[in-house]
Amino acid sequence: MLQAARLRRIRAHLKAGGVIAYATESCFGFGCDPFNSRAVRSLLRLKQRPQQKGLIIIGASLSQLEYLMRNVSPALRARAQAKWPGAHTWLVPASAHVPAWLRGRHERVALRVPAHAGARALCAQTNLPLVSTSANRSSRVSIKTYRECIRQFGASTLVVPGRIGRRKRPSTIADLLSGKLIRG
Numbered sequence: 001m002l003q004a005a006r007l008r009r010i011r012a013h014l015k016a017g018g019v020i021a022y023a024t025e026s027c028f029g030f031g032c033d034p035f036n037s038r039a040v041r042s043l044l045r046l047k048q049r050p051q052q053k054g055l056i057i058i059g060a061s062l063s064q065l066e067y068l069m070r071n072v073s074p075a076l077r078a079r080a081q082a083k084w085p086g087a088h089t090w091l092v093p094a095s096a097h098v099p100a101w102l103r104g105r106h107e108r109v110a111l112r113v114p115a116h117a118g119a120r121a122l123c124a125q126t127n128l129p130l131v132s133t134s135a136n137r138s139s140r141v142s143i144k145t146y147r148e149c150i151r152q153f154g155a156s157t158l159v160v161p162g163r164i165g166r167r168k169r170p171s172t173i174a175d176l177l178s179g180k181l182i183r184g
Contacts, residue, residue, distance in 0.1 A: 056171070062077065068098050
């Protein structure tokens with residue numbers, strides 16, 4: 001649970017198009033308001049990541065992410081929920097609410113309800129799903145500590161205190177419709 005003053009600061013930073021860094025299952029992650037194109041561009045520049053790759057969106061629960069899904073049957077929703085909360089990202093058909101800058105060159109959007117309680121709480125308390133990508137420059141080692149995240153990115157991000165989970169690898173990514181494993 002975030003302190004009220006810290007939560008107000010995080011909300012204001014996100015609303016202004018800022019990038020945050022926060023603890024996830026395996027490393028610190030960069031995040032921002034996924035519907036603010038300026039914020040997403042800032043995050044992509046910071047990470048040095050091409051926009052066409054697409055981004056993962058995390059939420060506190062399926063209900064926070066549901067409007068981003070298009071034509072997903074109850075059976076497929078149940079498949080997604082069976083892995084959530086967890087370090088499992090699903091590629092799902094994107095609804096009209098999902099801007100192209102989140103999908104990249106894909107027709108699907110990557111969604112996850114994280115296993116990390118702090119990341120879920122951040123989404124719940126800000127009442128906002130968040131972009132979630134590892135806090136590092138593309139092709140570099142992911143950051144594992146709050147202190148290192150402050151050292152490397154404290155001037156350009158608001159770093160939320162926290163500890164990462166015990167997971168050693170990034171989240172699994174699979175296609176919700178086919179079940180095909182993309183990253184495992």
